[in-house]
Amino acid sequence: IYYSFSDTISSKIQDLFRIDEKSGEMWTAGKLDFEDIQSYDLEIEARDRGTPPLSGHCSVVLEVLDVND
Numbered sequence: 001i002y003y004s005f006s007d008t009i010s011s012k013i014q015d016l017f018r019i020d021e022k023s024g025e026m027w028t029a030g031k032l033d034f035e036d037i038q039s040y041d042l043e044i045e046a047r048d049r050g051t052p053p054l055s056g057h058c059s060v061v062l063e064v065l066d067v068n069d
Contacts, residue, residue: 006043006057013040026060034066 003024005014016030017040024046040062047055 001046001048003044003046006045008043013042016040017042019044032064034064037064039063 002021003019004021005017005019016028016032017026018029019026024044026042026044042060042062043057044060045055045057047053
């Protein structure tokens with residue numbers, strides 16, 4: 001199984017996050033600013049290498065906390 005962002009996720013949002021194709025582990029790759037966006041809804045797709053390939057998806061909601069206040 002390999003993991004990726006759904007095609008519905010904008011490239012701007014994809015630039016802020018990374019996903020390990022093999023494990024599905026996610027981490028931030030850019031600065032997240034609470035004043036800009038308070039939460040992200042990331043659609044993730046998991047696909048196998050079968051014939052035909054099967055896929056599933058999930059939604060990961062990430063809430064940004066404003067630590068300055």
